[in-house]
Amino acid sequence: MGLKFSLLMVTALILGVFLGVEALGLSYLFGVIIPYIALATFIIGFVYRVVKWGKAPVPFRIPTTCGQQKSLSWIKQNKIENPSTTSGVVARMALEVLFFRSLFKNTKAQLVDGQRLVYQWEKWLWLGGLIFHWSFLIVVIRHFRFFLEPVPAFVRLIEKLDGFFLVDLQNVYLTGVLLLVAITYLFIRRVFIPQVRYVSLAADYFPLFVIMGIALTGILMRYFTRVDVVAVKELALGLFTFNPTVPEGISILFYIHLFLVCVLISYFPFSKLMHMGGIFLSPTRNMANNNRAVRHINPWNYPVKVHTYEEYEDEFRDKMRAVGLPLEKDGTEGEKEAATTKE
Amino acid sequence: MAKLPKPDQLLNIDFRPPKTGWTETPVDFRPGTWLYPGKPESLQTVGLPNPRQWSPEDEDWKLPENWKEIILEGLRERLGKFRSLQLFMDTCVRCGACADKCHFFLGSGDPKNMPVLRAELLRSVYRKDFTTAGKIFGKIAGARDLTVDVLKEWFYYFFQCTECRRCSVFCPYGIDTAEITMIARELLNLVGLNIDWIVTPVANCYMKGNHLGIQPHGLVDSFEMLTDDIADITGVQIELSFNRKGAEVLYIPPSGDVFANPGTFSLMGQLMLLHEIGLDYTLSTYASEGGNFGLFTSHEMMKRLNAKMYAEAKRLGVKWILGGECGHMWRVINQYMDTMNGPADFLEVPVSPITGTRFDHAKSTKMIHITEFTADLIKNDKIKLDPSRNDNYKVTFHDSCNPSRAMGLLEEPRYILQKVCNNFYEMPEETIREKTFCCGGGAGLGADENMEMRMRGGFPRANAVRYVHEKHGVNMLSCICAIDRAVLPPLMHYWVPNVDVCGVHELVGNALVMKGEKKREENLRFEPIRTEEDEDV
Structure with missing residues (x-):
């Protein structure tokens, strides 16, 4: 249900922009107004969500430890997987954010011969995820060429590296292709692995279709239909310098591409895509396991009702005395006191 | 059922x-998959x-x-x-x-x-x-x-x-x-x-100091039975002290080890060790529980039960606290205790009086794990060990969930095992250390009425044990968790018969050469030691 719904939604969105630009001539709406709204939604929404998380207290230090703790001097600590210092935490987070360390641990468990569990090599999700995210990042950076004039050197360098391969005497950007391949893989595994399909929601398919649409239209424009790049850059620069204009003659493919990007970024803060910000705050990963050395403060720690030793001794005094356990109060004094008060 | x-x-x-x-x-x-609900009296006791x-x-x-x-x-x-x-x-x-x-x-x-x-x-x-x-x-x-x-x-x-x-x-x-x-x-x-297997231990622990609800005199009796057994096996009579003010160390094992095999054997090993090195320590009847089923109830209940440890340490005026072999207990001590019930500024940074080692990694919480303490003793050559007394056993080690994934206590028990027995084999990489599999009965699910689910949940662990059992003839599954010692024996019986379960310190107790001991003919289970051939082949 989620799959069909998402596909329908994305198709409707594409149809909407097609009709809007081609039939109604709303190129200013789709070329200027919507991009501004989308960008504002993205920035405000993203910041709002991160601030909201950031404001929530972290009452306990609960890292998931994945290696040897720091204890005796002659036992080798795993300083990254079980960090006890800030630099260890930074290293752990860097590995997690840049290389998906935890996902790299993935294996596939299988029951063979109906009685033996075996754990098989399974790094495809890690590989697919890593390629997808890195490609996406590089593609985004490459697009800076449209927003900045002159084009910064690092953008040129990335383009050069990315476009190393020539196909029919034309530079083909590797990341553009990889992005499409990876996102397709992520979609296929979601549909074909029964368990993953079973847990998938519309919110899981929707971004996949939107990103697929973005990648496809991008590739079509670059290699097949040839949009008017000068006009596109004029529009992009106009947006970027808050001096928007809509040049004539930009292909509808571009409007679809741009609109899907707008959909993606404005959907971003309301969705699971916020994992991009969330990973940095995850308390099982971004805290040091130094609980026994440095006291962690819970801002809402409050006193609780406890059963005190005195109450305990009052209840068991006779039995404790009988087995010779030391007592705080010899019960007989209490009786004497009580007798005195009565008098 | x-x-x-x-x-x-x-x-x-x-x-x-x-x-x-x-x-x-x-x-x-x-039936067989869920647990009985909490008894109303237990809920009332703790005001749930x-x-x-x-x-x-x-x-x-x-x-x-x-x-x-x-x-x-x-x-x-x-x-x-x-x-x-x-x-x-x-x-x-x-x-x-x-x-x-x-x-x-x-x-x-x-x-x-x-x-x-x-x-x-x-x-x-x-x-x-x-x-x-x-x-x-x-x-x-x-x-x-x-x-x-x-x-x-x-x-x-x-x-x-x-x-x-x-x-x-x-x-x-x-x-x-x-x-x-x-x-x-x-x-x-x-x-x-809630479920009774959690709420009733919580109520017991709150009122009587331990999950099993043993009253102070019963506790003293039970410990005496253990020291009697030790005397029978080793010829060494151990005197214990309870609730003693002025001791240097307060020692808190999980109460499960006091009452049921094979936990008792592991506790005996610890009592023998602490006696042999002459540690000035006391047990407490009020804080007689290392474990904390409050963790399985709510943060508040965890704090209410855990409060006893520091309160008792303060009352008795000890310098630091030593904790026994228990899994979730160490989640609480490592990740919650100091935050909830600290600061323990009335205690001192733990220093082993035998080796002089200062346990700086516990300088705030002031509580260390028995395997940290023992590993340090062995490393510094302070105890005499005869690992051949464990030659009956081919041993593997089950990392308990909480010490591995909420603490990272991985090498300390392994170091001890290498020194106290001659035959040690690891289970496959995917099933140990931070990737260890649960016994199937943790977090308060170790009841009998959900036995089918326990056997299902414990299957991945048992599957790995079976692997080393078949490959190396492993016949002893060691661990550092009282719940494991209660839950793993039936799991082994069901999936991998012929494999027994023990605490790490049971093997320490077997190997420990004590001053004035008689010739050891039986291990802590009263089984003859040093059989000539490996019976399990």
């Missing part, structure tokens, strides 16, 4: 998800809400009239108190990396035992009431109303999670199902939904 199926019947697991979507698939309260007689099999769970309001308000409150909860509700992308990491999923094939779906049980309700998308789009956004059936599903599956944190090792965002289960159980407790 439900009849336990045979192992081959149990392994007839269907991993294909049902035809119906998970929100349309109701829970089947099949809605004490009553009820059964999960009944249609009417006798909930308070405004139960829905209570749960949603409780959820709202906790979202404001725990960043972890907010993040874990919001950031999951349902990639499925966690799915086959859960022992209950591997042993049952039930998709709601996939960590992702266990969390979705709560997430779906969260979306409905706390997110914009869920409020507007409802079902299509993965949101659903909180109904009695949803609540029943929560009860079933959040008491079918052992809070072992294995899934959180593999999650790319570190989403920790233990955290979600802990908070879900807090919510369930608000309307009186």
Whole structure:
């Protein structure tokens, strides 16, 4: 249900922009107004969500430890997987954010011969995820060429590296292709692995279709239909310098591409895509396991009702005395006191 | 009680998800998979809400009239108190990396035992009431109303999670199902939904100082039985002290080790060791529980039970605290105690009086683990060991969930094992250290009425033991957790007969050469030592 719904939604969105630009001539709406709204939604929404998380207290230090703790001097600590210092935490987070360390641990468990569990090599999700995210990042950076004039050197360098391969005497950007391949893989595994399909929601398919649409239209424009790049850059620069204009003659493919990007970024803060910000705050990963050395403060720690030793001794005094356990109060004094008060 | 199926019947697991979507698939309260509800008296003892007689099999769970309001308000409150909860509700992308990491999923094939779906049980309700998308789009956004059936599903599956944190090792965002289960159980407790195997130990521990509810004189007697056995085996008579002021160290083992085999053997090993090195320590009858079933109830209950350790250490005027071999106990001590009940500024940084080692990694909490203490003794050559006394055994080591994934106590017990026995074999890499598998009965699920589920949940662990049993002839599964010592023996009996279970310090006790001991002919189990051949081949 989620799959069909998402596909329908994305198709409707594409149809909407097609009709809007081609039939109604709303190129200013789709070329200027919507991009501004989308960008504002993205920035405000993203910041709002991160601030909201950031404001929530972290009452306990609960890292998931994945290696040897720091204890005796002659036992080798795993300083990254079980960090006890800030630099260890930074290293752990860097590995997690840049290389998906935890996902790299993935294996596939299988029951063979109906009685033996075996754990098989399974790094495809890690590989697919890593390629997808890195490609996406590089593609985004490459697009800076449209927003900045002159084009910064690092953008040129990335383009050069990315476009190393020539196909029919034309530079083909590797990341553009990889992005499409990876996102397709992520979609296929979601549909074909029964368990993953079973847990998938519309919110899981929707971004996949939107990103697929973005990648496809991008590739079509670059290699097949040839949009008017000068006009596109004029529009992009106009947006970027808050001096928007809509040049004539930009292909509808571009409007679809741009609109899907707008959909993606404005959907971003309301969705699971916020994992991009969330990973940095995850308390099982971004805290040091130094609980026994440095006291962690819970801002809402409050006193609780406890059963005190005195109450305990009052209840068991006779039995404790009988087995010779030391007592705080010899019960007989209490009786004497009580007798005195009565008098 | 439900009849336990045979192992081959149990392994007839269907991993294909049902035809119906998970929100349309109701829970089947099949006997053997769920646990009896908490007794009203126990709830009353600790002041938990809605004490009553009820059964999960009944249609009417006798909930308070405004139960829905209570749960949603409780959820709202906790979202404001725990960043972890907010993040874990919001950031999951349902990639499925966690799915086959859960022992209950591997042993049952039930998709709601996939960590992702266990969390979705709560997430779906969260979306409905706390997110914009869920409020507007409802079902299509993965949101659903909180109904009695949803609540029943929560009860079933959040008491079918052992809070072992294995899934959180593999999650790319570190989403920790233990955290979600802990908070879900807090919510369930608000309307009186809990299980007796947790609530009654909690009530016992609160009033009497230990989960088993043993009164002070009973405790002293039980320890005496252990020292009598030690005297019979070694010829050395050990004098213990309880509630003694002015001792240097307060020693707190889990109470499970005092009363049942094979935990008793492990505790005997610890008592022998502490006697042999002449440590000035005392036991306490008031703080006679290392474990903390409050952890499986609520953060507040955890704090209420844990408070006794520092209170007793302060009353007795000891310098530092030594803790026994117990799993979840160390989650509490390592990740919660100091924050909840500290600062322990009346104690000193632990220093071993025997070796002079200063345990700086515990300089704030002032409590160290017995394997840290023993490893240090061995490293500094302070005790004499004869590992050949454990030659009957081919030993492997089960990392308990909490010491490995909430602490990282991996090498200390291994170092000890290497020194006290001659035959040690590791289980496969994917099943040890931070990837260790749960015994199937942690987090308060070690009851008898859910035996089928325990055997299912423990299957991945047993499967790895069987591997080393067949490959190396392993016949002894060692561990550092009292729940393990209670739960693993029936698991081994069911899946891998001929493999026994022991605590690490049982093997220390066997190997320990004591001053003035007689010739040892029996190990701590009163079995003859040094048999000529390996019986297990």
